[in-house]
Amino acid sequence: MKSLEELRAIKAKMQNNVQLRGVEDADSVIRVVVGMATCGIAAGARPVLNKFIEEVQNRGLKNVLVTQTGCIGVCRLEPIVEIITPTGEKTTYVKMNADKVSKVVHEHLVNNRVVEEYTIGNADK
């Protein structure tokens, strides 16, 4: 059985990382925004968000910030994820699921290649 004291070990390990993040912050952060209003949640946004958190941790992507937002406005295309690069370019991915997240993390976040087939521009084709 896990106990809360185990968190101290995580804390000790994390302290170095946090300092590291502080140095490279600001200019290099990629933001991942998941829509988590009623529409998003009902369509499956929770596993999408959790998959992003898991992938970002497993790959040690220190420059990625995963956050949530409310209703983005196109509920029929939920779950929706927006990825915003440090230069402000925004890509909107629609009808996401956990499998698609893996591909987006690998292609977009790691290799900086937009996965065109999942973007909103391709949604109704």
Added chain:
Amino acid sequence: MKELSLNILDIANNSVKAKAGVIEIDVSESENADIVSIDITDDGCGMDEHMLAKVTDPFVTTRTTRKVGLGIPLLRQQAIDTDGHFKISSQPGKGTKVHADFRLTHLDRPPIGDVASTVVSLIFASPDIRFLYKHKTDKGEFMLDTQEVKEQLGDIPLNEPEVITWLTEYINENLQSIEGGKI
């Protein structure tokens, strides 16, 4: 919603938007009493009587993107459809309390689903809010207070992915030991 845990996530997000400092999530499942109940209590901005009377109407919402809000009506409908009850009470400046219960053996009752995932999603999005999550079954009770987690972590934020992963495992382990979240 496919799982009650998704309703919890949705309703608790209202508390987040109401600028709550403390959000309490109580889940109780009892095969003996044939009931599943969910209580979400916050100390957020609350609502006046006028708004409170209207929130179960799907055409009422605080969102600005559209004129429909479905979170509360969905939960209410699910409770009523499964021989359960729904109640919402609120006071401006004090907070809001949402209660829903369901008949456990009713055929239309959605599964409880992945409550751990709901709780960590909430913590992840709002690490500064104090979450009190209680889960009760016929076998026992489990409680997580994010204040206690914070005391262990010091200045490490609660929403570091590593902490979130640990919390997910911690909640699931404890739920398993009281056989919670399986129905």
